Amino acid sequence: xNDTLEIGGRRLKSRFFLGTGRYPNPxxxxxxxxxxxxxxxxxxxxxxxxxxxxxDAVLQHVNAEDFVFxxxxxxxxxxxxxxxxxxxxxASGLSNWIKVEISVNANTLLPDPVETLKATEKLAKEGFVxxxxxxxxxxxCKRLEEVGAAAVMPGAAPIGTGLGILNPYNLSLxxxxxxxxxxxxxxxxxxxxxVQAMELGADGILLNTAVAKARNPVKMAEGMKYAIDAGRSAxxxxxxxKKRYATASSETEKFLMQR
Amino acid sequence: xxxxxxxKPEETLAATLAELVGNYGLEKELVVVEVNGKIVDREKWKGxxxxxxxxxxxxxxxxGG
Numbered sequence: 035x036n037d038t039l040e041i042g043g044r045r046l047k048s049r050f051f052l053g054t055g056r057y058p059n060p061x062x063x064x065x066x067x068x069x070x071x072x073x074x075x076x077x078x079x080x081x082x083x084x085x086x087x088x089x090d091a092v093l094q095h096v097n098a099e100d101f102v103f104x105x106x107x108x109x110x111x112x113x114x115x116x117x118x119x120x121x122x123x124x125a126s127g128l129s130n131w132i133k134v135e136i137s138v139n140a141n142t143l144l145p146d147p148v149e150t151l152k153a154t155e156k157l158a159k160e161g162f163v164x165x166x167x168x169x170x171x172x173x174x175c176k177r178l179e180e181v182g183a184a185a186v187m188p189g190a191a192p193i194g195t196g197l198g199i200l201n202p203y204n205l206s207l208x209x210x211x212x213x214x215x216x217x218x219x220x221x222x223x224x225x226x227x228x229v230q231a232m233e234l235g236a237d238g239i240l241l242n243t244a245v246a247k248a249r250n251p252v253k254m255a256e257g258m259k260y261a262i263d264a265g266r267s268a269x270x271x272x273x274x275x276k277k278r279y280a281t282a283s284s285e286t287e288k289f290l291m292q293r
Numbered sequence: 294x295x296x297x298x299x300x301k302p303e304e305t306l307a308a309t310l311a312e313l314v315g316n317y318g319l320e321k322e323l324v325v326v327e328v329n330g331k332i333v334d335r336e337k338w339k340g341x342x343x344x345x346x347x348x349x350x351x352x353x354x355x356x357g358g
Contacts, residue, residue, distance in 0.1 A: 053358030063356070078357025081299040081350065082324060087317040106357055118330075122352055125325045125332045193358065220358070242358030 037266070039237055041215055042131065042163030042184040044102060048073045049232075049262050051104065051217060053242025054096075057251060064096070066245055066255035076104045076133060076240065079119050103129035104165065110136050113152035120157050132157055133187070133219075133240075134166040143193045147174050151181060158182025167219050170200075172207040179214050186214060187240060190231065191221025194243045198227035202234060209235040224254075225261035232265025233273075297348045310341035314351065324353045 039046045052072040057063035067075065075096065105123035110116035113136065120132040134153045137143040145167050151174070154166045163184045168174055170188040178186050188208055191197035198221065199205060209216050215237035222228060222241040231239060239262055248254035296303050296313075307313035310333060314320050326333050327350040333341055 053356075055356040055358050057356070076358055077354040079325075079352050080355045082317070082319065082353050084299060084301075084303075084317060084351070087319050088322065103354075105354065108357055121332060122325045122327065122350075123354075125334065126323055126354070128323070128354075240358070 037270070039215060041165070044163075046073050046102070046238075047071075048259075049238035049266065050074075050259055051076065051219075051238055051240035052245065052255070053240065055242050056246040058246075062251050063246070065252045067096070069252055070245070070255040070259050072101075074102045074104050074131075074240075076106055076242070078106055078108050079123050080109070098128065102131060104131045104133050105129060106133040106135045106167070107153070108135045108137070110153075111138055111149075112136065112146070113149045113156065116149070116153040117156055117160075120153075120162060121160075124162065130161065131163040131165065131184075134164060137193075145169055145189070147171065151177055154178050154183050155181035158184075165217065170204045170208065172204060172211055175208045175216070176211055179212065183214060185217050185237070186212060187217045187219035189220040190218050190227060193220045195221050196223030196244055197221050198223050199230055199234075202230065205231065205236070206234050222258075225257045228258055228261035229265040229268070232262055233269050235269050236265075238262075294343060294345050296343065296346070299350060305343070307343060309339060309343060310349075311338035313343060313349070314338060317351070319351065322353065324351050326351050 039049055048071050050070050050072045051074040052070050053076045107116035107119040110119055116134055116136050124130050134150055136146045136149045138146050150166050150168055154164050157164045165185045165187050166178050166183050167187045175186045190199045217238040217240050218231040218236045219240040222244045228239050245251050245255045294305055296305055307316055329348050
């Protein structure tokens with residue numbers, strides 16, 4: 035079956051978006067990327083450290099042609115700062131995709147809904163393919179779609195917490211009402227969280243810490259890939275209803291002992 | 294000449310943006326440069342003359358989620 039995901043005119047085979055932060059080293063990161071089969075990789079934009087200018091440039095370890103780059107606006111505290119970072123990212127010539135990420139609370143890193151909406155609208159008008167990281171609010175997700183988001187990315191839980199899907203009800207409403215792809219972003223802890231999101235009908239998953247900080251990041255990347263496939267297949271298949279009492283799965287006629 | 298580069302005061306002998314970026318060995322790296330809040334495209338670095346007090350940002354991609 036041809037089950038592809040289309041965002042901003044780009045057709046993707048993989049529904050796994052992988053972050054590039056916090057891996058133990060570039061080798062492990064590259065192996066995780068390879069085994070994940072991800073086609074979309076996220077990055078951040080930062081000042082070059084002028085004391086060691088070539089350090090930390092993550093792209094020197096990645097073959098640019100193989101991926102869609104999704105830079106984020108992390109570090110932005112409001113829409114104007116996010117727009118500024120987005121323009122810098124685009125000026126690199128690598129990508130016109132942008133993950134709007136505007137956090138103001140240092141403890142939760144939850145996205146500022148008002149500023150996220152403003153930045154999404156502005157950047158969409160400037161021709162960016164905008165994927166806002168947003169709170170899991172169905173009304174807000176719809177508003178983001180209306181101002182031009184190419185996909186919406188509600189958080190499962192705060193970034194890096196690994197708490198899994200805190201509000202599956204909200205998430206299912208977002209998915210039900212969305213006219214653009216829904217990518218569950220942030221807060222994933224392990225494969226079962228991914229399966230749950232995909233079974234709810236999410237179009238994809240963006241995660242980073244759950245892989246990068248796992249004891250074995252490469253193996254976890256593989257597990258997450260299978261979880262996406264498993265959840266997606268189950269979603270497309272239509273699960274059986276839950277029932278209170280048993281129904282035999284073996285034939286109930288012609289038992290050997292029957293008289 | 295005194296500039297502010299990535300938030301810190303710096304002394305430089307570079308006359309153009311291209312020279313400045315080259316001094317850090319970054320001319321071939323994937324960096325983006327902003328001067329006084331405006332992005333300066335790579336092809337304009339050579340002809341871009343620096344002036345005392347300019348605020349310059351040199352940024353690149355790093356790992357992130």
